[in-house]
Amino acid sequence: MPQNASPPGRPISVATFCMSALACTVLLYGPGFASRPASAPRPGAVACAGAIQHPLAVHVDALDPIRRGAAVRLRVTTRATRGFERGVVRITSSGGAVVVGASRAELRAVPAGGQTASEFRVAVPAHGGRFLVQFRVEAEGEDGASARGAAYNLLPDGPSEQLREASTASGERVLEVAARRVGR
DSSP: OOTTOOOTTSOOOHHHHHHHHHHHHHHHHHHHHHHSOOOOOOTTOOOOOSOOOOSEEEEEEEOSOOOTTOEEEEEEEEEESSOBSEEEEEEEEOTTSEEESOSEEEEOOBOTTOEEEEEEEEEOOSSOSOEEEEEEEEEEETTEEEEEEEEEEEOTTOOOOOOEEEEOTTOOEEEEOOOOOTTO
C-alpha cells in the first residue's frame, strides 16, 4: 500500500483530499480554459488596477481644546473615492460624553474625489478619564450604499503614558513609551 493511501474503511487524510480535489479541478476545467482565446473586457466591466480601497475615508478632528466640563466641537470629514448623492453622519456612541445639539447631520452630494465635513458638539464630563466618541457615515450613490465608522478618543488629562528619552543602537535619541494593555 502506498505511503499516503488510507486503508479500506478509514477516511482519507486532509492532505490527500486537497490534492485529489486540486487534480480533479485541473482535469475538469483546465482544457476548457486552454481552448478559449483571450477576449477583450466586456463593455462596462471594471478592471482591478491596484489595491482594494474603501469608497469612503472618514477622519475626526477636535476643533476646541479638550477640557473637563467644556464643550468640544468635533469635525467629521468624509472623503469619497466614488461620488455619492446623499448621506448621513451619526454619533453612534458618545462614550460617556454628553451630546450637545444634533446627533446626526445630512451630507450633501459629493463628486468622486471630493469631500464634505460635518460638525458635532459634545460636553466632556467633569469626571472620568477617557471618552470614546464613535461615528457612522452612510452614503448612497449610483454604485450602491456604503458605510464607514470612525472614532475620536477624548482625553481631557492628555495621554496617560510617561515619555522618557532613550538611545537606539545607532545612538539616535528617541522618546520611548512603556507598552501596556488597555483596561488592565
